[in-house]
Amino acid sequence: MKTLLTILAVGSLAAHIAEDSSGLLQHPKFQSSNFENILSWDSGLESIPGTVYSVDYKKYGETQWLAKEGCQEITRKSCNLTMETGDLNEFYYARVTAISAEGLPSTKVTERFNPLRHTTIKPPDVTCIPKMRSIQMIVHPSLTPVHTGDGHQLTLEEIFHDLFYSLELQINDTYQMVNVSPGSRAPIRLCSPPWVRPPHAASPPPDRTWT
Amino acid sequence: DGVAALPAPQNLSVHSTNMKHLLTWSPVVLPKETVYYSVEYQGEYESLYTSDIWIPSKWCLCTEGPECDVTDDITATVPYSLRVRAILGSQTSAWSILEQPFNRNSTILTPPMIEVSQDGFHLVIELEDLGPQFQFLVAYWRREPDTKEHAKIVRRGGIPVHLETMEPGAPYCVKAQALVNAIGRNSAFSQTKCVEVQGEALPL
Amino acid sequence: QEFQFGPCRVEGVALPRLLEAFRTVKETMQIQDNITSVRLLQREVLQDVSDAESCYLVHDLLKFYLSTVFKNYSHKIAEFKMLPSFSTLANNFLFIVSKLQLSMSRLNDSAHRRFLLFKSTFKQLEMETALSKAFGEVDILLTWMGKFYRL
Numbered sequence: 001m002k003t004l005l006t007i008l009a010v011g012s013l014a015a016h017i018a019e020d021s022s023g024l025l026q027h028p029k030f031q032s033s034n035f036e037n038i039l040s041w042d043s044g045l046e047s048i049p050g051t052v053y054s055v056d057y058k059k060y061g062e063t064q065w066l067a068k069e070g071c072q073e074i075t076r077k078s079c080n081l082t083m084e085t086g087d088l089n090e091f092y093y094a095r096v097t098a099i100s101a102e103g104l105p106s107t108k109v110t111e112r113f114n115p116l117r118h119t120t121i122k123p124p125d126v127t128c129i130p131k132m133r134s135i136q137m138i139v140h141p142s143l144t145p146v147h148t149g150d151g152h153q154l155t156l157e158e159i160f161h162d163l164f165y166s167l168e169l170q171i172n173d174t175y176q177m178v179n180v181s182p183g184s185r186a187p188i189r190l191c192s193p194p195w196v197r198p199p200h201a202a203s204p205p206p207d208r209t210w211t
Numbered sequence: 212d213g214v215a216a217l218p219a220p221q222n223l224s225v226h227s228t229n230m231k232h233l234l235t236w237s238p239v240v241l242p243k244e245t246v247y248y249s250v251e252y253q254g255e256y257e258s259l260y261t262s263d264i265w266i267p268s269k270w271c272l273c274t275e276g277p278e279c280d281v282t283d284d285i286t287a288t289v290p291y292s293l294r295v296r297a298i299l300g301s302q303t304s305a306w307s308i309l310e311q312p313f314n315r316n317s318t319i320l321t322p323p324m325i326e327v328s329q330d331g332f333h334l335v336i337e338l339e340d341l342g343p344q345f346q347f348l349v350a351y352w353r354r355e356p357d358t359k360e361h362a363k364i365v366r367r368g369g370i371p372v373h374l375e376t377m378e379p380g381a382p383y384c385v386k387a388q389a390l391v392n393a394i395g396r397n398s399a400f401s402q403t404k405c406v407e408v409q410g411e412a413l414p415l
Numbered sequence: 416q417e418f419q420f421g422p423c424r425v426e427g428v429a430l431p432r433l434l435e436a437f438r439t440v441k442e443t444m445q446i447q448d449n450i451t452s453v454r455l456l457q458r459e460v461l462q463d464v465s466d467a468e469s470c471y472l473v474h475d476l477l478k479f480y481l482s483t484v485f486k487n488y489s490h491k492i493a494e495f496k497m498l499p500s501f502s503t504l505a506n507n508f509l510f511i512v513s514k515l516q517l518s519m520s521r522l523n524d525s526a527h528r529r530f531l532l533f534k535s536t537f538k539q540l541e542m543e544t545a546l547s548k549a550f551g552e553v554d555i556l557l558t559w560m561g562k563f564y565r566l
Contacts, residue, residue, distance in 0.1 A: 061454025089462075091555060093451050112445050112551075117434070117558060162566040169333075169373050254506035260481065261489045266498045284499070286436070287506035288427045289513075344429075392416040395426050 024051060024106035025098035032119040035144040037085045039094045040078040050101035055079045060091040060112055082145050088116040121156065139165060217304040220248060220295045227318040230344045230391060231282050238277040239297045247298040250279045255289040273298060288394055290314045320389055320398035323347060327385045327404040332376050334383050340369030344393050351375060351385040354405060382407040420473050420563050421466035425514040428507050430564045436503040437553050443495055447547040455548055456555045460533045469563055471526035474515045476556060477508045488546040
């Protein structure tokens with residue numbers, strides 16, 4: 001119990017110096033698709049050439065901010081935090097500090113980010129094999145950058161246990177096939193559970209196939 | 212004293228069909244005047260824990276007609292209290308409260324309208340779009356002795372759905388019922404509709 | 416669409432709609448909480464909850480949210496003009512608790528310990544800070560409940 005009180009004191013101190021309102025930097029936010037989590041931000045209205053940016057991140061509830069290697073004193077306005085935010089059930093913060101040529105720092109913190117809740121899903125990769133009276137559609141499993149403890153790379157199907165595909169068939173008009181679950185035949189467009197954002201257009205297939 | 216002069220609306224009641232909930236009341240009639248109304252609601256939570264809190268209805272902050280669509284206000288399967296008052300310029304009447312709280316599980320579910328069609332050898336159904344709360348159980352079969360009935364869950368109305376690739380020689384029949392998970396109920400089945408494909412079967 | 420918290424089954428609540436309700440208030444609510452180094456629904460409360468524990472834990476947590484967090488924070492919610500979303504969450508939590516109560520028989524010690532850890536962290540903060548932090552963590556609660564949700 002004593003440990004918690006110490007954290008509270010330190011935590012509230014650390015949190016209060018975290019942010020300021022100067023115009024060097026604005027809108028730090030996570031953008032995530034298929035669990036590829038990219039932090040991006042805009043330069044502020046008062047931003048001047050020569051401004052550099054440094055990125056920190058941490059899990060919500062922890063005191064320590066961790067510096068993101070490869071994103072210290074950079075000039076670009078994005079940083080890939082996929083590996084650092086790989087726990088689907090965790091909630092993260094990222095923090096960007098802008099330092100102008102005059103040395104004045106400006107820090108902004110993102111909203112609380114949860115990969116499972118915020119990622120959007122890309123459309124599945126599909127191979128189409130037309131036959132005399134049928135079409136065989138092979139939907140390739142969508143690999144994600146998420147790994148289990150023993151190094152197994154997870155697919156979307158393994159993450160979303162109630163994932164289903166929606167297949168649209170166009171003959172004269174466009175029909176929706178009834179939603180098909182992974183492992184059955186001929187799915188085309190990917191629909192995830194409704195709380196994850198809908199997909200966009202299809203793209204070329206990766207190596208592993210599966211019908 | 213002006214406030215009491217404006218009579219409160221009377222005869223509040225809710226008419227709910229297919230999860231569309233309409234609150235109605237008897238209008239307050241004043242010659243050569245247009246009376247407006249304001250509607251507020253309270254879920255069971257508010258009435259139990261924060262009874263002083265009433266929430267303005269999404270669509271009827273100041274409405275002219277003696278009715279209000281409260282569908283978007285009722286977002287849980289618990290009893291809701293509803294109240295209405297009349298507004299005339301700066302005058303407002305007393306609130307009239309719905310006598311019996313309304314629970315959406317009492318909504319009337321009607322059999323869904325269906326359109327069955329064929330496109331070449333393909334059996335296609337389009338169901339009435341009843342909104343996001345509705346799914347549909349579609350039953351279809353080939354009308355011949357010892358036939359087997361197939362069933363599919365269609366998650367949304369308003370779009371054509373491919374059911375089956377048909378063979379000539381017998382009609383295919385379809386019927387459907389609406390399912391509402393939010394209240395754990397379903398409608399009766401719709402009328403059955405059949406179509407038959409003519410000509411030779413497609414080679415394999 | 417149903418929750419299956421171990422032995423307790425709850426139909427009639429659409430989790431996506433609760434997530435949507437919270438999403439509309441998330442930014443405003445979470446900005447009120449600038450102590451990012453303290454988390455009420457921490458890993459020791461929610462991680463590796465067994466099916467048997469889940470019914471008891473979700474019951475205790477939702478009851479606490481209804482009787483303490485939502486009740487004492489409703490004035491702030493009204494101030495922020497977020498009552499409709501708040502009402503959706505509160506009334507659906509109330510519905511879930513009412514369905515859980517029907518199938519709860521006796522106490523589960525490990526679930527109770529997890530709840531007491533959450534509650535003790537809550538009690539250590541100043542009331543208004545604790546209320547805004549707890550309300551801001553509704554997405555953590557809903558994300559955890561999502562593990563027991565079947566479309």
